[in-house]
Amino acid sequence: MTSAEHCIVVSGDAVIGWALTSASKKESLGDPVGKWYNQDRVGVRPLEGGAWLLDNIIREIKPTEFEVASPEWGEHFEDKSFNKYHHYFVTIKKLEAQEGAKGWRQTQIQGYSPRPTKCGGLSPSSPEEEHLDYEIKNDIDNPDVVVIEDAGVGYRSSHKAQCWPLSIENEGGTVPWVIVEMGHGEGDRGDAGIARGELWDRLSSSEARLDRLIVVTTAEDLRYDPTIEISKNLSWERTAEDCATAILSNTGLPACRYVIASFGPVGALLYDRDRNDFALYFDRKGMEDTSEFKQGGMWGFTTTLTAALAKRVMDHCLEGDSNLRVDIAVQAALEAMRAAYRKGYITSQTMSGMPAISFPISTVKDNINKVLDDGWHSGNFGMARVPNPTRRPPEFIPTKWSILGSLPEDVQTVAENIVRYGVDIALPNVPVGEYGDLLTVDRKEIESFESIRNLVRGYWGRATAAKPRPISIAVFGAPGSGKSYAVKQVVKSLDFRHEFREFNLSQFGSVDDLWDALHVVRDDGLRGLFPIVFWDEFDSEYGGDLGWLRYFLYPMQDGKFREGEVEHPVGQALFVFAGGTSDSLLSFERKPRFRDAKGPDFLSRIRGHINLLGTDPQGEDDRYYIIRRAILLRSWLADEKLKLERDGVINIDDGVLNAFLRAPRYKHGVRSMQAIVEISELSRASQFGRSNLPSPGQLDLHVNEREFMSLVRAYGQSSISLRV
Incomplete structure (x- = not known):
């Protein structure tokens, strides 16, 4: 006792x-x-x-x-x-x-x-x-x-x-x-x-x-x-x-x-x-x-x-x-x-x-x-509350619930704080997907990136003898949504020796150009590297709409390509097919000649896909496009070459920030948003103010200049707000 x-x-x-x-x-x-x-x-x-x-x-x-x-x-x-x-x-x-x-x-x-x-x-x-x-x-x-x-x-x-x-x-x-x-x-x-x-x-x-x-x-x-x-x-x-x-x-x-x-x-x-x-x-x-x-x-x-x-x-x-x-x-x-x-x-x-x-x-x-x-x-x-499976309302869709979406804060305020203070301070209770230099807090994107990373990790972990053919994935998104950048960062996060190759099929003049590209891929594998092959605009025309698809079926299925009477093994590789005219898997499947061009056969060889959301709203219910914009804008403005950050805080005018976040559309997606930052007069600036913005003509190349400037002026006089 x-x-x-x-x-x-x-x-x-x-x-x-x-x-x-x-x-x-x-x-x-x-x-x-x-x-x-x-x-x-x-x-x-x-x-x-x-x-x-x-x-x-x-x-x-x-x-x-x-x-x-x-x-x-x-x-x-x-x-x-x-x-x-x-x-x-x-x-x-x-x-x-x-x-x-x-x-x-x-x-x-x-x-x-x-x-x-x-x-x-x-x-x-x-x-x-x-x-x-x-x-x-x-x-x-x-x-x-x-x-x-x-x-x-x-x-x-x-x-x-x-x-x-x-x-x-x-x-x-x-x-x-x-x-x-x-x-x-x-x-x-x-x-x-x-x-x-x-x-x-x-x-x-x-x-x-x-x-x-x-x-x-x-x-x-x-x-x-x-x-x-x-x-x-x-x-x-x-x-x-x-x-x-x-x-x-x-x-x-x-x-x-x-x-x-x-x-x-x-x-x-x-x-x-x-x-x-x-x-x-x-x-x-x-x-x-x-x-x-x-x-x-x-x-x-x-x-x-x-x-x-x-x-x-x-x-x-x-x-x-x-x-x-x-x-x-x-x-x-x-x-x-x-x-x-x-x-x-x-x-x-x-x-x-x-x-x-x-x-x-x-x-x-x-x-x-x-x-x-x-x-x-x-x-x-x-920390986050998780919906109880026994208490969900009839309209609840599990795959659409997200921790980000359950936050009580106003989305605009959260986005502004991301730009000024960073994701860690603005979103302390939200999962962050980190892939190399790429950040995302969107559940759909995180699940897409993780599924691809798991797929590639599993493929890479198998014995060489068990990898006689490449593994293939597809990436869709609007032009300028950063498809190539996203793939590079996801692969970078896996931390193994690889060689990134990028080929734009819209620039190929004949099928011989494709065979030459596959020889390059094969040589990378023979040198002990893991080839990551980015086939850009794979959905472009070649002898008709989606004309390139049929030429990939044999390399994707059997890991070989035929040049004349000679067969060559491709070896282990990751094929990444990036859409140029299709901004989603659904739009690709709805192409007029999808079936005639062997589209179903092509997709049957695809092991995963990503739909990149980009900078613009993806429908009326997409409230979080400004969060995606905020994360991108923060990464560019925090560049050590600029002098806008002090003690972790980005010095930016309320109106300028409002316009970047609320612009109805960027004409060329991420590229346009980044271009506006690059052509602004920021080399010696300690604050991103209205006077630092590019000229109206330059702005109009990337956004509707009148709409953008009206969002800038909606905030009245220039000021710095500190809201956490």
Whole structure:
């Protein structure tokens, strides 16, 4: 029995990771010895995980008024306690993270080995010994909080072995807050799945228990269910909608007080049963497979989230406040996960002196406390309410909902603030798609760019032998919408060796010009480069409307082209077909000779497409064209060659800004908008005022000069407004 005023009980599936370390001489975990001096250093190091890691983190972050009751996990890996753990085998190496920081992280998962018996370690010699390995020391039947690691590898079915906390086993009495970290479990077990098994039946046995039940799981665990569809790396909006639907479709989760689905160090979805509400916390500039967290892997992220929730619940028990504020714990966990990843695993020793690798618990503690106790935030994460799938009005269209569209602020004010202060300040709670130097906050564009990036990444990741033909995508948009620039930036964001080739088919005089271009592409591949081939104006005429399509069918389908009697392989490549007379896929399909020109055959070989929105409104319901204009204008005016930016603020007249944002039409799209900036007198200006605009004749080349200047003068005298 514990003598402390407050108690938290920790139990569950425990895991030991066995890390095969691989390091150069300079990064070695041990000193080089003798004749092995010139060899790289390798070794096997234990790494705590599961309930054991959860226990260690909670002991570090708990309030002093709380005592922890948990199993005696054991520190000596060579003794009998070795057999109470599940074992996970990985290779780790020192890898570079963001800003040059190096840390030990996983490079390869070798496999998993379950513990020898269901719960009791080595086969017991007597019934009394059966439960000893997971027996909770100093357990009581009325703790304030119970935290359980249920990875689905045995603990959830261990009732008969007396492994569960007394407060879970016993009916009646005070109901504690229960936080359960729940995995999908092993596929061949009858209790595999989320909210399944004997443990779940006990946790959900009454309304009183459900009212104090918090479930933590991951999007990956939810995806293990073959009937669940949760998208990945398209947009935060789509992933959040899918995840919300998955939670509500589960037979048990909607009854819990809170459910948190983790996306690792980049986000989490929080379901509040009493509010019937979903809140998404997300990395504004990255999704699940963001490159920042791909420099090796780590485990412990979901455990960090569970521990942060436990800390918040313990504080709540001490404060006696009716508002639990689970949302703050989620934010604290995200900051802690990000910091832990940058730190990486740290070197340590077991009590017996055995070299070990440890999760950076002190880093996690510091960051959780900074958020929970001090209210600190890094600004990396945004928050948005997600429409509840059960409360959508009949006219609601999921694919049209966006976080940007749900903001209460006036669009004009937001656009003005983007130009003056930048996207990060003007839109702190909106996802930002970053592709090289290209920025977008439009959900449609982000999903288009991400789908293409995922497609190319998947194609590039396959073995060379499996890529006998190019992969083909199409890009549509109005003239001047920046099709070539967008493709270059998306490819640039993938960060692999490539050669960008651009050919304008409207300038080809004969099919021989096409064969010459394909020879150039083939030569790039033979030099070990990945050719990105931009076929501009592929929908132009050649012996009739859409005349070039038929000549691409064979290279696209079979990866070859025939020149005379000789066949040549194209090799691996990305073909990007950019429309010159079609501003969307739909307008391309509506071409008069589409079927006669082999249009359906051509599209059947296309693996993805992008409809670029450009600078002008795309219909009456397009409210966010001025946001697209604002992002472009900010990028040009913030150029260091100009002197318009001071302390992060662009100095621009209200009227000039209004005209750039509200001009009814730019005659040549992005090119016209950029041209007006370039021909304005800004080389020595510290402010973009009305006197800096080009002459009426120059303006009229790119916009309707009268309309543009009337928008300038609508703001009266020149002034600088500072609205945030």
